[in-house]
Amino acid sequence: MTDRHYMHFHPDERGFADRATDWIERAAEQHQLKLTDFLDPRQAVILESLANRNPDVTFRLDGGYPEAERQRALIAPDYRALEDEPVGITVLSITSEDGKLAELQHGDYLGAILGLGIKRDKIGDIQIHEEGCHILVTEDIASYFHLQLQQVHRVHVQTELIPANKLRTATQKLDDMNISVASLRLDGIASDVYRLSRTKIVVPIQAGRCKVNWKVEENPSKMLKEGDVVSLQGFGRFKVLEVEGVTKKGRIRVKIGKYA
The missing domain is CATH 3.30.1370.160 (Ribosomal Protein S8; Chain: A, domain 1)
Incomplete structure (x- = not known):
């Protein structure tokens, strides 16, 4: 290149x-x-x-x-038709008889999978339900997950492999929060969302630990907009849901959705 x-x-x-x-x-x-x-x-x-x-x-x-x-x-x-070409995706269904799955979150399932020594690239979306979880995985590694995954965050689980057309999707849960900021700068909004001082939030951003729309962003002064998804390594991610207007004091009201 x-x-x-x-x-x-x-x-x-x-x-x-x-x-x-x-x-x-x-x-x-x-x-x-x-x-x-x-x-x-x-x-x-x-x-x-x-x-x-x-x-x-x-x-x-x-x-x-x-x-x-x-x-x-x-x-x-370019001459090859790809519409009907298989993409090798299987669903790993996770259930438990312990009755504790409702307490588990996205990070618990992902951590358990990665703890088996598998790269993130082999794992697609994770769909969490009260009764369990469906994880999209590559076909070549699915049997390994099925045989090896026995526990998720101290909860004993059972697994089953099902075809992708049996996937049960779940609505992404976002915890709403409303903040008031001087501007739509990345460091200002992230500081409020993660409850860190402006000084402390700048350090991981400049160190390349922050992504905006999955792209590394090292500029603390980058201006955010509605729809932007921000992640900070070790702190989770959030989405700018709505810029709601300006207060009488000239600050900007922003509605944020934090991913559970």
Whole structure:
């Protein structure tokens, strides 16, 4: 990839951009079909931008259901139809007889899976219900999860593998909070959401531990807008739901949704 193309990507994204470029070139020049592991939304954007520059390739994104956040990509020469091509996604269904699953959160399930020594790339979206959880996983690793996952945060569980069309989706739970800020700067809003001082919030942002819409953001003064999703390593993530207006004192009222 040329230096000119690298300008569009954060240094942390360039390794993925190189891999994506290689997949695209192999599809165009060697007529290869590539099925990726799960991509986050930012990686999907990078892949799409690179694939659209090459008229000899086609690609498809699929996360197992229409609203999926994390998706696998199929990349192929442009003459190949991908609509009916399998994307190798299985659902890991987790239940328990302990009656304690309602206490578990997204991080508990993800931590249990990663604790088995599996990379995040093999895991798609996690759908949590009161009776248990459905996790989309790559087909090649599904049996390992089924055999090895026996406990989630001290709760003994049972697992079952079911097809993706049996997935039970859940409405994403957001805890609403209303804040009043001087501006829509990243550091100001994040400071209020995470209850950290402005001085303390700047340190992890400048250290590259913050992402806005899944893209690393090291500029504390970046202006946020409605719909932006912000994550800070170790503190969780939130979404800017609505900019509600200005108070009499000139401060901006913002409605935030914190992911549970």
